[in-house]
Amino acid sequence: MSREDSAPILRLKGINTFYGPIHILQDVDLEIYPGELVCLLGGNASGKSTTLKTVLGIVSPASGSVEFLGKTVTDRSTSHRIKNGMAVVPENRRIFGDMTVRENLLMGAYLRQDQEGIEADMKRMLDLFPRLAERIQQLGSTLSGGEQQMLAMARALMSRPTLLLMDEPSMGLAPVLVKQNFELIREINAQGTTVFMVEQNANMALSIADRGYVLQTGRIALTDTAGKLLQNEALRKAYLGR
Numbered sequence: 755m756s757r758e759d760s761a762p763i764l765r766l767k768g769i770n771t772f773y774g775p776i777h778i779l780q781d782v783d784l785e786i787y788p789g790e791l792v793c794l795l796g797g798n799a800s801g802k803s804t805t806l807k808t809v810l811g812i813v814s815p816a817s818g819s820v821e822f823l824g825k826t827v828t829d830r831s832t833s834h835r836i837k838n839g840m841a842v843v844p845e846n847r848r849i850f851g852d853m854t855v856r857e858n859l860l861m862g863a864y865l866r867q868d869q870e871g872i873e874a875d876m877k878r879m880l881d882l883f884p885r886l887a888e889r890i891q892q893l894g895s896t897l898s899g900g901e902q903q904m905l906a907m908a909r910a911l912m913s914r915p916t917l918l919l920m921d922e923p924s925m926g927l928a929p930v931l932v933k934q935n936f937e938l939i940r941e942i943n944a945q946g947t948t949v950f951m952v953e954q955n956a957n958m959a960l961s962i963a964d965r966g967y968v969l970q971t972g973r974i975a976l977t978d979t980a981g982k983l984l985q986n987e988a989l990r991k992a993y994l995g996r
């Protein structure tokens with residue numbers, strides 16, 4: 755399905771966000787269509803996490819609107835948005851250290867009542883993440899960084915989200931683990947979950963994404979298909995290190 759045929763799952767229109775007097779996001783527009791894997795690139799402090807927090811309603815924009823599944827949610831709470839199908843893997847993962855892998859996964863399904871569906875998804879997650887299956891009774895705090903990132907992803911997926919939001923899934927991981935986790939993100943997307951991912955690792959993100967946006971000091975400086983962004987001279991100089 756080409757994206758022009760469908761309505762966007764997520765649309766930010768004219769978003770301006772402030773922290774106190776400081777103007778962070780400036781006239782940000784973006785759209786995510788069903789089935790897409792879209793990345794938001796940008797350097798430190800460019801406003802990437804603030805954009806995700808605005809999508810989730812953790813911060814409120816001073817102007818502009820957030821539409822999710824065709825409805826304006828700008829004034830709705832974070833929990834409303836999560837109930838309606840957003841899920842997040844936050845910047846620092848925030849898994850529950852004193853709970854087992856299984857308990858962490860079940861926490862991801864806490865809004866669901868369908869026991870059979872939950873069990874089926876648990877099985878699906880353990881197939882997708884065999885390392886978690888091997889560690890199902892292990893405490894979250896004892897997992898390696900890469901395993902914690904997998905657990906955070908799997909936990910988010912246990913809510914059966916319509917839109918999976920991820921903040922820097924590569925952060926703090928060795929290159930080989932980054933590659934593994936990005937392959938999993940691509941697999942999750944291939945299985946039907948729309949993904950919006952914030953990343954500083956532009957090369958890796960663009961290698962799996964359909965499209966990307968580039969934030970520069972709070973403004974969208976560039977947006978294009980991942981293939982075109984990988985070829986973009988200015989972007990290569992600024993973010994791709996070559």
Ligand SMILES: Nc1ncnc2c1ncn2[C@@H]1O[C@H](COP(=O)(O)OP(=O)(O)OP(=O)(O)O)[C@@H](O)[C@H]1O
Nearest residue numbers: 773774778796797798799800801802803804805954
């Ligand atoms: N709660 C806050 N109060 C005041 N300023 C904030 C707050 N959160 C973020 N900022 C500032 O807003 C700017 C954008 O921050 P943000 O976290 O969105 O950047 P980022 O692109 O995610 O950066 P990084 O790649 O380092 O995670 C930064 O200058 C940051 O210091």
Ligand SMILES: [Mg+2]
Nearest residue numbers: 802803804845
């Ligand atoms: Mg950030």
